[in-house]
Amino acid sequence: MIRKILVALVSSILFCVVLASINYTPEAQQQPDTYYWPYFSLVMVYLIYATPVYVVGGVPASMLIEALNRRIAWANPVIVYLFRLIAYALAGVLVMVLFQIIMTLGKPTNLSLLSSGYGWGMLASLLYLHVWLVSFLVIKEKRRVW
Numbered sequence: 836m837i838r839k840i841l842v843a844l845v846s847s848i849l850f851c852v853v854l855a856s857i858n859y860t861p862e863a864q865q866q867p868d869t870y871y872w873p874y875f876s877l878v879m880v881y882l883i884y885a886t887p888v889y890v891v892g893g894v895p896a897s898m899l900i901e902a903l904n905r906r907i908a909w910a911n912p913v914i915v916y917l918f919r920l921i922a923y924a925l926a927g928v929l930v931m932v933l934f935q936i937i938m939t940l941g942k943p944t945n946l947s948l949l950s951s952g953y954g955w956g957m958l959a960s961l962l963y964l965h966v967w968l969v970s971f972l973v974i975k976e977k978r979r980v981w
Contacts, residue, residue, distance in 0.1 A: 839897055842970050843889040846963040850889075851881035854955075885959070892930035893963055900926060919964055927960025928953045 855877035865871050872880075900922045909915050931952050 842967045847886045847889045896926040923960045923964040927956040931956030
């Protein structure tokens with residue numbers, strides 16, 4: 836559980852840094868007399884929204900997916916990876932749908948994939964999956980011998 840929360844925080848930071856890099860306008864391209872957000876401010880604003888979504892929506896979804904994965908218990912690691920890839924992508928879309936319902940308080944929203952954030956939710960959840968998988972390479976758990 837602690838690992839999942841730490842992975843959610845790391846994923847949130849990585850996602851927000853990349854998203855801020857995409858939306859940042861370099862100083863050479865800025866128009867005079869126009870306000871542009873500084874890069875660090877963009878990262879902070881994105882973190883305000885992304886971190887709760889990762890922790891409150893992503894961690895429980897990840898726990899559910901991993902419990903389902905253990906219950907099915909496939910032997911082939913490629914099939915396990917494909918299952919996780921599809922499940923996390925769908926969970927990212929579902930979490931974004933729930934987040935948008937909460938943010939709009941039930942008002943109708945645009946259903947296009949990237950403009951409504953569903954594609955970003957999918958990318959964010961796949962980033963979480965891969966950071967979680969890398970965390971097992973970085974921090975190896977000690978096996979208990981009882």
